[in-house]
Amino acid sequence: MSRIGVFVCHCGENIGGTVDCAKVAQAAGQLRGVVHSVDYKYMCSDPGQSILKDAIREKKLDGVVVAACSPRMHEPTFRRAAEEAGLNAFQCEMANVREHCSWVHEKGEATTAKAIDLVRIQVEKVKRDAPLHPIKVPISKTALVLGGGIAGIQAALDIANTGHEVILVEKAPSIGGHMSQLSETFPTLDCSQCILTPRMVEVARHPKITLYTYSELEKLDGFIGNFKATIRRKARKIDEKACNGCGVCTQKCPQKKIPDEFNEGLSMRRAIYVPFPQAVPNKPVIDTANCTYFKTGKCKACEKLCANGAIRFDQEDELIVREVGAVVVATGYKTMKVDRFPEYGYGQYPDVIDGMKFERLASASGPTAGAIQRPSDGKAPQTVVFIACAGSRDEQKHVAYCSKICCMYTAKHAMLYKHKVHGGKAYVFYMDVRAAGKSYDEFVRRAVEDDGVKYVRGRVSRVYQDGGQLVVKGVDTLLGGEPLEIRADLVVLATAVQAQEGSEELAQKLHVSYDKYRFFAEAHPKLRPVETNTAGIFLAGACQAPRDIPESVAQASGAAVKVAALFSQPELTREPIVAVVDRQPPPVFSNCVGCLLCKSACPYQAIDQETIKARNGDPIKTVARVNPGLCQGCGTCVATCRTKAIDLQGFSNEQIFAEVMAI
């Protein structure tokens, strides 16, 4: 006969205001096996926990049900309390009478009756709870950081500085990300590369960081503390050890008409190239899609000219497998392309450009050496119109959210333009200016007041070409809705920030969730912003939502602390909610017939087979075996098993049936 205690929490008015808690406690006291039943205002408080502990000791309880909030909130609290009083933690269960009852129903008899039902269900479960013990697993204390932009760089450095190994994987030939393309940064107007490149060099030199550029994650197996990452190192067609980065090949390659990605197509590059002068590593890569040798079988100019014989036309992709304990995802973002805007010319007008192109025009390392020249004819534009919220906050463009960074960089662009073209006119069309950050609003005011940028509150309905100019048709909603037409020489669209290309596939590889805009989902929007719902995988930077540099860096450091905290433990403790295969004394040995359907059903490759042997070593029976280190307790195998030979500890078939029958 069980000796079960039931503790009903009022949660102040949260539960007590809707459910008659005293009545629930009284009804619970009538249930078979319940020997103790009370209600209390705040069970999670210290006195509340003491009530629980004292009752376990005094009444010699062998099971406890706390009827309170969601187990996601306070299950650890009550399990710890039960354990302190000498009960096995897994013999403490929670009946969720808050989220599942009081918060979603009106006050009344039926609501109280439902709360009693919920308690009865858990009483039936706890009666069948066996004592369980946490599983200990070792940790591989190496972190994998995906993405070598500012967020990934910061996370890698912070983790490496705690003394742990880091593998930094970047898909492009160099680390640096979008930040390396920017001209100046808001709100201080300091040069982006000047503050970024020291960090890039630090990454390259750090003894604890292994850098894989031009590489991508192929596959991730395993679980927290014990991931196995397969990384594809794409063939650079260069022997990185032999190459000394002299640059002769990149100057002599005859194929020189390839739009330069780093300069957003505003200049041309060769087929063998280093993306930008401060690239890390400063080793070239052959773009095989455009290389004359790879297209026609002739040329090999680079090979002939390379003094060190570093060109390797026959180099193949390489797969590297590394064991890692944690993953930081910092894969960044992309921006909506100008060709998504039919109303602004469908990307057909050369002088309608996006913000990143403007960054390259304004950058000292850019194709114009920092002179603002419009793409069509290279003239300095006398009138520039900046359009904020191009695509953002626009359901028609399937982007309902605010891209967050555009108000600030548009103010910066307008300012840079005014600093470089003194007599020029700059207009900014905006919905509202969102400059909520340290020194941000002051920065925007500076653009308006000191630099004379004309801010027009309204939208632009159309941009069209007329002669050598662009006609911008908009409305000034602060001047009584006056339609406005501006003849401009250059139009800059602050296009929406969107989830990185391929983020859906990456999320599936990592088993992390993503939102409807394909940004990776954090575990809790307020309290767990750098964690994902998959243990051991953390987020940093704009792969989670649009972010500026300070936020990306802060989040990266946050993720790094989470990794360091994980690595500070000698081993990992996991909940013992795992599947087990039935074992019995002879002559049955096990109900398992060894069909291994469960093996193919398991999403975590946690099931293999084992042979039960007699004392003399003769095989008796082949059965399934669950690796408790890999099992995630999803229960798919339990549903698949034809002979009911697999069960889930803590959620056994018997318990589930008993719960259902209790309703």
Place this chain on the structure above:
Amino acid sequence: MKIGYYPGCSLLGSSRDFGESVVAVARALEVELVDVPDWNCCGASSAHAMDHLLSVALPASVLASAARAGLTEVVAPCASCFNRLASARHAIQKDPALRKQVEQVLDVPAGSLATLAEKVRILNVIDLLQRCSDRIAAKVTQPFARAVACYYGCLLVRPGEVVGADRVEDPVSMDVLVEKAGGKPVAWSFKTECCGAALSIPNTPLVGKLGARIVEDAAARQAEAIVVACPMCHSNLDMRRGAIDDARGKKSGLPVLFITQVVGLALGLPPSELGLERHFVPVNLSRPAAPVA
């Protein structure tokens, strides 16, 4: 192919040229046009400006007549008629409360309008010609080898979710048809800009000013004609050419053709059957076609 035909008031009055060319081209393309029996006014601009229920009930009555006659598709060549019929159909599908009201007004069984809105589709003249585009390409005898500016205006493309236009901001459906007829559509900036619409009557100078920009850009792109599929666009660019010329300060002989007239000419139909002589700006086809690049 048998399709219901809803001429509306324009095609029998101010835009007889459009009506004549629709009928002639349909015959040439072996499309049988069947008048919707006992059709009534679509409500035009007036009804939906004054009474929402009336603006849905009038076109709904047309839909009901078409359904009774066993028609599953109705072509409404006038862009305004098309827009009203399509809007009413959309409203019936999306707003059950309004649909019930309309059913009471029309004295039809409850729920019947929902069924027939599912059943009867509304086509504009571009939809109809698109459906026959292979036949057009096959039957072209005198390619309309001229550079033209296709002008869509507003009613054929907006609101996007009601009319289901190809690309609301930059439609190309008419350009594709012109190419089938052997013409060369130019890329220009005023495909969907406002022609001034009904302000033609209360504020003619404004229509002149708006039309001037359209004609100006089309001329600047070396278009030899503007092609339209809307009687309103046509009259504002053709009948109001005087006001346009006043606004521009110069005269322009750039003709405005209906897409059906362009297709009809390409199919070798005589200009008189296509109503070409009814235009205010003469369509001078004796001029040799400019070489098409």
